[in-house]
Amino acid sequence: MTAAARNLGAGLQAERHAVGFSASELKQIRADFPILRQKVHGKPLVYLDNAATSQKPRAVIDAIVRYYETTNANIHRGVHFLSEHATEEHDAARRTVQKFLNARSASEIVFVRGATEAINLVAQSYGRARVASGDEVLITGMEHHSDIVPWQLLCNEKGAKLRVAPIDDAGELVFDEFASLLGPRTRLVAVTHVSNALGTVNPVRRIIELAHERKVPVLVDGAQAVPHMKVDVQELDCDFYAFSGHKVYGPTGIGVLYGKAELLNAMPPYQGGGDMIASVTFEKSTYNKVPFKFEAGTPDIAGAIGLGAALRYVSDLGLERIGAHEHDLLEYATGAVSGIPGLRIVGSAAEKAGVLSFIFENIHPHDIGTILDQEGIAIRTGHHCSQPVMRRFNIPATARASFAMYNTREEIDELVRGIEKVREVFG
Amino acid sequence: MSDLRDLYQEVILEHSKAPRNFHGLAHANHRADGVNPLCGDQFTVYLHMDGDAIRDISFEGSGCAISKASASMMTQILKGKSRAEAEKLFERFHKLVTGEEPAKGGEDLGKLAVFSGVSEYPARVKCATLAWHTLHAALVGEAEAVLPEDE
Ligand SMILES: Cc1ncc(COP(=O)(O)O)c(C=O)c1O
Numbered sequence: 001m002t003a004a005a006r007n008l009g010a011g012l013q014a015e016r017h018a019v020g021f022s023a024s025e026l027k028q029i030r031a032d033f034p035i036l037r038q039k040v041h042g043k044p045l046v047y048l049d050n051a052a053t054s055q056k057p058r059a060v061i062d063a064i065v066r067y068y069e070t071t072n073a074n075i076h077r078g079v080h081f082l083s084e085h086a087t088e089e090h091d092a093a094r095r096t097v098q099k100f101l102n103a104r105s106a107s108e109i110v111f112v113r114g115a116t117e118a119i120n121l122v123a124q125s126y127g128r129a130r131v132a133s134g135d136e137v138l139i140t141g142m143e144h145h146s147d148i149v150p151w152q153l154l155c156n157e158k159g160a161k162l163r164v165a166p167i168d169d170a171g172e173l174v175f176d177e178f179a180s181l182l183g184p185r186t187r188l189v190a191v192t193h194v195s196n197a198l199g200t201v202n203p204v205r206r207i208i209e210l211a212h213e214r215k216v217p218v219l220v221d222g223a224q225a226v227p228h229m230k231v232d233v234q235e236l237d238c239d240f241y242a243f244s245g246h247k248v249y250g251p252t253g254i255g256v257l258y259g260k261a262e263l264l265n266a267m268p269p270y271q272g273g274g275d276m277i278a279s280v281t282f283e284k285s286t287y288n289k290v291p292f293k294f295e296a297g298t299p300d301i302a303g304a305i306g307l308g309a310a311l312r313y314v315s316d317l318g319l320e321r322i323g324a325h326e327h328d329l330l331e332y333a334t335g336a337v338s339g340i341p342g343l344r345i346v347g348s349a350a351e352k353a354g355v356l357s358f359i360f361e362n363i364h365p366h367d368i369g370t371i372l373d374q375e376g377i378a379i380r381t382g383h384h385c386s387q388p389v390m391r392r393f394n395i396p397a398t399a400r401a402s403f404a405m406y407n408t409r410e411e412i413d414e415l416v417r418g419i420e421k422v423r424e425v426f427g
Numbered sequence: 428m429s430d431l432r433d434l435y436q437e438v439i440l441e442h443s444k445a446p447r448n449f450h451g452l453a454h455a456n457h458r459a460d461g462v463n464p465l466c467g468d469q470f471t472v473y474l475h476m477d478g479d480a481i482r483d484i485s486f487e488g489s490g491c492a493i494s495k496a497s498a499s500m501m502t503q504i505l506k507g508k509s510r511a512e513a514e515k516l517f518e519r520f521h522k523l524v525t526g527e528e529p530a531k532g533g534e535d536l537g538k539l540a541v542f543s544g545v546s547e548y549p550a551r552v553k554c555a556t557l558a559w560h561t562l563h564a565a566l567v568g569e570a571e572a573v574l575p576e577d578e
Contacts, residue, residue, distance in 0.1 A: 362444075364491035366466055367435070370548060374431055382466040396467050396489045425435050426492075 018318075020325030021405075029317070030406050032057040043376030046411045051196050051224060051355055051402035052380050053246045056310070060250060063309035067302045074298055076275055090301050093308030094291075100311045101241065101258050102232040108264065110291040111304055114255035115223040116146040118242030119190070121257055121294060122219055123150035125267045126240075127188065133159035136185045138216075140178065140202070141167040141392055142195040145385040147221045151190060160187075167392060171198035171347035178207065182214055189218045193225035197386040197398070198347030199330075199355030201225075208237055217263065223247055227404070228326055228353045230319040233258050245303065249404075250310035254303030257294070264290040271296040322405045326354035329403045333412045340419055346398050354403035357384075360419060363426050365399040371425055372399075372418040379415075433544035434551070435492065438500075443492035448485040448502035455485075461561030461572035463553050468494050472502075472561040479510045486561075491554050493545065498558030500539060510566055517559045524555045 021029065030036050033055045038045045047055060067089065073082035075090050091106070098106040112118045127150075131137065137151045141164050148162075155162045163186070165178035173191075182189065189211045194201050208218045217239035225231060227248040233241050241258040245251055259267075269276055269287055273296030278286040287293045314322065333356050337343050342361040360368055369381035380400045383390045390396060401415055452458075452473035462469045470488035474481060484502045489495075505513050519536055522528040526546030545555045553574060564572040 364495075366468075366491035366551070366554065367493070370434065370551060371431060387467060390467065396469075425431055426440065 018320035018324040020321060020328050026325075026406070026408060030408075032059070032313075033406055034058060034061070036406060040376040040378070041374050046375075046377040046414050048401040048403065048407065048411065048415060049378045049380050050227070050404035050407075051247070051384075051400065053252070054227060054249045054404050055406070056251065056306075057249055057313050059313045060306050060309045064251060064302050064306045067305045072302075075301055076292075086301055089305050089308075090299070093304040096308040096311050097256055100226075100231075100315060101256075102234050103258055104234065105261060107290050108258055108261050110257040110259065110264070110294045111299055112255050112257050112294075113253055113300070114244035114246070115144075115221060115242045116244075116255075118240075118255055118257035119147055119219065119221065120150045121270045122188075122190075122240050122242075122259070123154045125270045125294070126217075126263065127151070127154040128157070129268055131155070131158050131160050131187045134185060135160045135187045136163050136183065137161075138163045138165065138178075138181055138186050138189045140165045140173050140191050142171065142173070142198060142200060142202075142386065142389055143190070143192055144196055144221065144223070145387070146223075147190050147192060148388070161185075164388075167200075167389075170349050171195065171200045171389075172349045173200075173202055173207075175203065175206070179210055182211060182216065186211075186214070186216050189216055190221065191218065192221040192223075193231070194222075194228065194353045194355075195347070195386075195389070196224045196355065197384040197389045197400070198349065198357055199352040199402075200347060200349035201229075201351040201353055203351075204238065205236055212237065224353060224355075227314070227322075228319070229323050239263055245307040245310065248307075248310055249314060250307035251300075251303045254300045254307045256307075259290075261290065264294070267294075269296070270294050273297045275299075317405065325405055326403045326407075329407055329409065329412060330354045330356065332409050333401065333403070333415070336412055336416050337419070340416065342423075343419065346393055346395065355400060356402070357398040357400045359395055359398055360422065361426070363422060365397045367426070368399045368419070368422050371422045372415070375414065375418045375421060377415055377418045434548055436541045436544065438538065438541045439492060439496040442496035442499040446486075446495050446499035448506075449487065449499065450485050451487055452483060452485045454483070457565045457568070459561050459564035459569055459572055461488075461557050461564065461574070463490075463494070463557050463574060465553065466491070468554065468557055470494070470498055470558055470561055472498070472558060472565050474562075474565050476510075481505050481508050481510070481513060484562075486558060490557065493542075493551055493554040494557045497542065497555045500541075501558050501562065504537065504539060505562070513562065513566065517563060520559060521556060524552050 035055050071086050073086045075087040094106045094109050097109045151162050163181045165181050166174050211218045219240035220238045222241050222243040226243045245254040276293050276296040278288050344359050346357040365381035382397045454475050455473035457474035460471050468490035473485045475483035486498045524545040560572040
């Protein structure tokens with residue numbers, strides 16, 4: 001057994017034994033999120049749309065305000081006090097991300113707008129350099145549109161083929177089919193860590209191992225994973241890892257692409273502009289070193305600092321405990337709605353994160369969403385940017401409740417009452 | 428708080444459960460598809476036009492109660508109407524559901540007035556207008572309806 005595997009075993013055990021939050025801890029956590037005090041349509045807000053975006057703790061809001069009030073300046077450019085200070089804070093945020101993902105080096109952390117831009121960066125830079133006519137990119141049937149369309153654009157341009165590994169009725173990847181689609185022409189595998197529409201946790205470690213046996217690099221879309229579980233990119237040995245700040249309690253407009261240094265170093269730039277160059281003449285420019293090569297223009301400095309604050313907040317509470325709390329909510333919710341006649345849960349993978357997608361009678365999810373909203377309950381309804389998943393299950397849409405660290409069992413009781421209200425209206 | 432019953436009026440629920448003219452149309456000479464990209468609701472509207480007159484009209488597809496009932500009632504009211512009358516009704520209906528002319532309550536819209544409650548639910552305006560946008564596309568010979576962003 002390798003040291004990494006032993007660590008993983010220990011990690012899993014820790015996770016299994018991790019307990020969620022006590023009532024008083026939960027109360028304290030909720031108090032950290034100012035928006036949760038709000039009433040909606042006269043009812044206390046029950047925010048169950050966390051897979052779309054999470055709410056922000058005071059620590060994040062304060063970090064952004066403090067930055068603008070005391071530190072704001074452009075980075076990497078000024079010799080003056082504020083610029084140096086802003087540069088330092090921006091660098092510190094990058095190191096926080098590095099630590100959070102356990103990357104080898106901070107230069108492997110590229111700041112981008114979000115998971116979407118991270119994936120586009122890899123498709124446009126790595127993909128255009130490495131994928132040629134007749135080659136293949138392999139994804140799964142449960143990807144978010146942002147992990148489908150960038151590859152389609154690439155494949156269309158290059159005359160390459162997009163291959164899709166199927167999912168089964170439970171919403172799990174059919175691993176054997178995935179393995180057989182991983183062929184001699186596969187140049188890249190892109191797979192979601194956790195499905196936003198179904199909650200399925202993919203066996204990314206096995207996927208990466210198998211792909212690496214065949215010398216194929218793997219991009220993991222971690223947008224739905226990082227808020228709920230400890231991610232260690234060295235342990236996973238993934239080649240790229242993408243996530244969005246706003247889903248992990250950070251601000252919108254900031255996200256991360258992790259890439260192995262040797263890959264990033266060999267990749268051509270993504271966008272051109274200031275900061276990404278070492279020198280420019282009209283004949284030729286030489287590029288800055290990574291990660292700056294991929295960060296053209298003035299970045300979202302406040303966003304990066306806010307993200308750093310969010311990751312510290314999450315790490316201080318501990319992702320094992322956050323995960324355990326959300327797992328408890330998922331089990332409680334699954335049990336509670338299973339008792340509702342006419343309700344069917346979509347996505348019943350053995351390993352699931354805090355996502356509860358469902359359909360109810362013949363009532364369209366939109367109508368469910370509107371009625372729940374009147375009760376102060378925010379859920380997502382629709383195809384969740386995963387139309388192929390909906391097609392796979394032969395449904396146009398689902399209603400989706402998704403949980404975060406600040407949600408409570410009482411809120412799930414409210415959800416169940418709301419669903420009964422839906423039945424009343426539709427009689 | 429707006430009462431949900433203002434939105435989900437009995438007539439609307441009834442039409443959503445048993446939509447009228449909900450089928451293809453073998454003798455259609457116009458058709459268009461309409462998709463609400465926000466939620467994936469999609470309808471096809473079929474028209475049998477005789478010159479400028481709508482001889483027959485039907486629809487197929489899937490959507491929420493509001494969009495389905497709206498499509499159903501649209502097909503009912505438009506049978507036998509002229510192209511110009513249909514466009515005029517769309518304009519009036521649009522004003523009703525966006526709340527541009529709420530006070531009048533749309534008395535000239537007949538049964539369609541039950542959709543006045545939609546104006547209290549901005550997120551649902553597109554549901555109510557999807558079939559009408561699709562109708563408009565079919566009338567002007569477009570294969571696909573384009574939904575305006577600012578509706
Ligand atoms: C699995 C998954 N990947 C990618 C994304 C895209 O994230 P963003 O819109 O923040 O770029 C999302 C967001 O919904 C997601 O759930």
